[in-house]
Amino acid sequence: MLAHAWPALFGFLLSGCSALGSVGADTFTLEGELPADFALKAQAHYGGSESCSSRGHVESFKEDYEKAPHGYRFEIPVSYRDGLCDLQLVRVGLFIYGRYGEKDWQQTYDNGELMVVSKAASEDNNNVSALPSPIYSECSWLFQESKLNLEISKLLSCKGAGARLNRKQLPQQTVILTFTVNPREEPYRDNTWIEFPEGWRPCLPKEGWQQCQDPPVFKTYRNNNIECTIYPNCTE
Template sequence: MFTLSLHRATLLSLAAIAFSGCATAPPSDFKGLNPSKDHYTITATALDEHTIKATTVYRPANGVCSEDTEAFDWRVSRQAAELDREKPTSANEYSFKSPLSIHILGCQLNAAHSHLGLELREGQGGTHRTQDMYFFPKSEMPAREGRHESLRSVNQTRLCSHTFYIPRLGSKVRRFINCFNAEKDAGGYSPAFVFEDLKDKTIHYTFSRVAEDTPSSPRSWLKTPDGYRPCVNREFNSYCQDPPELKQFEMNGQQCDIYPGCTLPEGLD
């Protein structure tokens, strides 16, 4: 046994537990982390074609682990524990149960923030976006009281839309999602909650689609009444010419002519 250095204690503050579902009790992956029985729950309603993963980051309860705590294996402090998702009521409903704290060889770490990652299902060709929520000791919350009241609500609504593009050296369409708080006055801040009040609390996120998909570079696509058609890339730019020269692209394993419908309506070419 040796004394835990302040440097390694600081590294401990980065310990994270990753969740991809919900279970009534922690799995064997928590062995050695000693999760608390007290917990909070995050539920979410996802968009069609999307899945959700969740991560909780734990930090030392007193800011840093005491130097006289028992030494620990750094690899254990970074262990990712994936939980099975409870049987949902629908394909778009998700639930995640997160322990309020974990204990690593004499050091208590409390939940500091959780992340929800929204991403397109496998094969859809897209990137993910993360929504964050933060947990602060009651003594630190007054400094945040001036922010919009929606940032303290357990019911969070995000309005989302997709942007699509074709990489210059590729042919597969890619999409990424943009989400913003339904309460415009909330600005770009993330919701924050009092840690001492988290026990048995449920925080719910609703993701809603509010607009049609749009190209990241509108001048590279020809907009038609039925959707968007990509123009052929030129040596120095990919903008549509007059008249436009159009090309096919790959989407969901198919060769397509138009986004998002893939196949042109009868009579068009």
């Protein structure tokens, strides 16, 4: 999953059709660890049966950025009452945010999802564990030259940020989802930078293409208003 623009963070809480709704008593706990300069938003989506198919509701939970590695803990209701409709939790959308600088544009996010299913086996015949195992998601930074900001910009890719959860076993359960960062950064597009022992060097593209010329012709790039030849150390 690749990153997206920042403004989705901390948007308006989407509400259901009734302002008089209430969450159910049963909850499950979603908790884990976040790296430094990471934040997390979880959106719990609720839906109804056929007679209440037009009803829906979303509850949002968030853990903000911190300079050091930090934990998070969300108590997520497994049901929601909207008038005469009992809405059940169907999925939890995840927004994993990371920042790599102090400027407003130097932050981005990737997505994950926890699906809540009623059967012990999903539609693709994968078994759904009654007792969810800890989930570990590794996030990687993918760098590129930003034509808009004329500096290095990065995208975030988080693998494994999802699972299927058994609805009947979910109340009072604790689901552990922990995020780590791969220390190795790679280019966003293949064959646009070439790796050397000292780091990555950008190269001029073929005419009409994004990939490097063959043999490669190297160029400079700018980062923090400095002309550089190699990433991430700028100079060899």
